[in-house]
Amino acid sequence: MDYYVIEANNLIKKYRDLTAVNSINFSVPKGELFGFLGPNGAGKTTTMKMVQCISPRTQGSLKIFGMDPDTDGREIRKCIGVVPQETNLDPDLSVFDNLAVYARFYDISSREAAIRADELLSFFELDTKRDTIIEKLSGGMKRRLLLARALINRPELLILDEPTIGLDPQARHHIWEKLLKLRAEGHTIVLTTHYLDEAARLCDRLVIMDQGSILVTGSPDALVKHYIGMDIVETENIPEVVQYLDNAGIHYDSGGEVLQVRTKNPKDITDKLRESFQGIRIITRPGSLEDVFLLLTGRRLRD
Amino acid sequence: MKKIKRCKEFITGSYRVWLRNALVFRKNIRVNLVPPFIEPLLYLGAIGFGIGAYITDVDGLPYVRFIAPAILAASVMNASFFECAYGTYVRMYYQKTFDAILATPITLKEVILGEILWGATRGLISAISISIILFVLGLASPSGLLIVLPLSFFAGMLFAGIAACFSAISPSIDTISYPATLFIAPMFLFSGTFFPLHLLPQVIQYIALIFLPLTHVVSLTRALLTGTSDTFWALNITWIFVGILVFSFLAIRLFERRLIV
Numbered sequence: 384m385d386y387y388v389i390e391a392n393n394l395i396k397k398y399r400d401l402t403a404v405n406s407i408n409f410s411v412p413k414g415e416l417f418g419f420l421g422p423n424g425a426g427k428t429t430t431m432k433m434v435q436c437i438s439p440r441t442q443g444s445l446k447i448f449g450m451d452p453d454t455d456g457r458e459i460r461k462c463i464g465v466v467p468q469e470t471n472l473d474p475d476l477s478v479f480d481n482l483a484v485y486a487r488f489y490d491i492s493s494r495e496a497a498i499r500a501d502e503l504l505s506f507f508e509l510d511t512k513r514d515t516i517i518e519k520l521s522g523g524m525k526r527r528l529l530l531a532r533a534l535i536n537r538p539e540l541l542i543l544d545e546p547t548i549g550l551d552p553q554a555r556h557h558i559w560e561k562l563l564k565l566r567a568e569g570h571t572i573v574l575t576t577h578y579l580d581e582a583a584r585l586c587d588r589l590v591i592m593d594q595g596s597i598l599v600t601g602s603p604d605a606l607v608k609h610y611i612g613m614d615i616v617e618t619e620n621i622p623e624v625v626q627y628l629d630n631a632g633i634h635y636d637s638g639g640e641v642l643q644v645r646t647k648n649p650k651d652i653t654d655k656l657r658e659s660f661q662g663i664r665i666i667t668r669p670g671s672l673e674d675v676f677l678l679l680t681g682r683r684l685r686d
Numbered sequence: 687m688k689k690i691k692r693c694k695e696f697i698t699g700s701y702r703v704w705l706r707n708a709l710v711f712r713k714n715i716r717v718n719l720v721p722p723f724i725e726p727l728l729y730l731g732a733i734g735f736g737i738g739a740y741i742t743d744v745d746g747l748p749y750v751r752f753i754a755p756a757i758l759a760a761s762v763m764n765a766s767f768f769e770c771a772y773g774t775y776v777r778m779y780y781q782k783t784f785d786a787i788l789a790t791p792i793t794l795k796e797v798i799l800g801e802i803l804w805g806a807t808r809g810l811i812s813a814i815s816i817s818i819i820l821f822v823l824g825l826a827s828p829s830g831l832l833i834v835l836p837l838s839f840f841a842g843m844l845f846a847g848i849a850a851c852f853s854a855i856s857p858s859i860d861t862i863s864y865p866a867t868l869f870i871a872p873m874f875l876f877s878g879t880f881f882p883l884h885l886l887p888q889v890i891q892y893i894a895l896i897f898l899p900l901t902h903v904v905s906l907t908r909a910l911l912t913g914t915s916d917t918f919w920a921l922n923i924t925w926i927f928v929g930i931l932v933f934s935f936l937a938i939r940l941f942e943r944r945l946i947v
Contacts, residue, residue: 456793461791471783480713
């Protein structure tokens with residue numbers, strides 16, 4: 384029997400005049416790294432807040448560790464670690480004190496807290512910053528400290544809302560590496576992200592949400608295979624090329640400055656295009672999660 | 687049994703929130719401890735000894751002895767009120783400290799009670815620093831000072847609770863200046879602080895007794911520190927304790943309405 388850490392059935396969250404989460408179903412088994420993807424306003428953060436037991440659901444059922452957030456919020460939160468989207472470290476305290484103070488909220492003795500804090504600081508390579516004040520840390524260090532803080536209670540479930548937002552590539556890779564290590568240690572991890580490369584690289588399974596609903600569920604590879612299935616040839620969106628493709632009966636999608644042709648035989652199309660149009664820019668690449676995402680959620684800008 | 691467990695969790699939770707604020711306060715202790723010592727000295731010097739030189743006795747007391755208890759009470763009010771008005775707002779809105787704490791087993795009720803207890807503690811810290819000054823200058827009865835300290839903590843809870851209510855409904859940090867100038871400032875002047883209440887028209891006396899909680903704190907503090915009697919002591923104490931209950935519950939409700947959506 385599978386042991387689900389989170390089980391949501393027809394979960395609904397309504398605000399006064401807005402349905403933020405519209406009857407979603409998902410379940411996260413123990414040890415999985417599960418992702419929530421979606422444009423702004425898709426309902427990802429709202430879903431996370433319900434899982435964290437800080438926002439009550441409107442309807443439907445939600446079980447975390449088999450418990451109900453409405454009645455066992457405190458017990459559930461004892462076993463959850465949260466990395467918020469916005470930094471909410473204590474700016475007046477040092478790196479170490481941030482962890483030590485946070486540990487008290489979990490009933491962890493100060494001696495035990497000190498041991499765990501030092502362990503976590505070395506795991507996240509922050510030992511040299513132990514006594515630094517928060518405002519002197521870089522964005523990447525703050526994120527790592529938030530992660531360390533989320534682990535202070537040795538949670539069974541780790542929730543991350545946009546864990547690498549605004550970080551440089553080095554810092555992102557560092558966080559990814561740590562997350563994969565945590566998963567390897569058996570942690571169940573749920574994350575939301577806008578970054579599709581991040582989701583593709585990290586998640587065992589993910590859902591794509593839009594306007595409060597889950598559009599698809601699956602592993603990144605399976606989704607790409609199912610929805611794109613082939614390679615993509617990208618070329619310039621100019622009238623001559625459009626006419627050529629129309630005449631040749633080749634199906635394409637146009638997105639702004641580029642035309643995209645999904646094909647099982649990219650070489651054939653590339654050769655034909657090069658023959659007809661001298662010096663045209665052509666890129667061939669495998670289908671990606673981003674293609675699935677745009678296919679399902681459209682190209683319209685969200686606010 | 688379950689109720690007892692809940693109650694214990696509630697109290698430890700609030701204590702942990704209090705402790706977090708106390709630790710941050712301790713980190714900046716040099717900056718934090720200077721104002722409570724300097725401010726009362728300014729008032730005592732300028733109003734008590736300066737203006738007081740032109741005033742003979744007030745209700746049979748030298749003027750400086752008359753206002754010393756009021757300065758203590760007003761400092762408790764200011765310290766507690768501003769901590770839970772601006773301090774709480776900053777922790778909730780700007781530093782997102784509440785969000786961080788609410789991700790742990792601590793509940794919002796405990797956060798707010800912890801904030802109010804911390805506001806009261808700020809009041810107590812002010813009361814202690816002024817007590818030292820009054821004791822050294824011989825302006826108050828030493829045994830009275832000992833009773834005034836716990837009273838100051840409860841008075842602090844009252845003003846912290848009122849402040850927390852305003853903080854909970856304030857759309858932005860700027861609007862907190864309304865209660866500060868429209869409520870706290872007049873209360874500072876018209877609660878029998880710098881002149882006895884009975885000099886005011888009867889109607890205003892009633893208004894002060896009903897709507898200005900500082901009146902009750904000043905009158906109890908003055909009785910204790912000058913060794914005089916307080917005709918309204920029962921009303922004073924009742925107002926303070928009922929006020930603590932009402933405003934603490936109201937503050938919790940208002941914060942829940944704002945933050946649990």
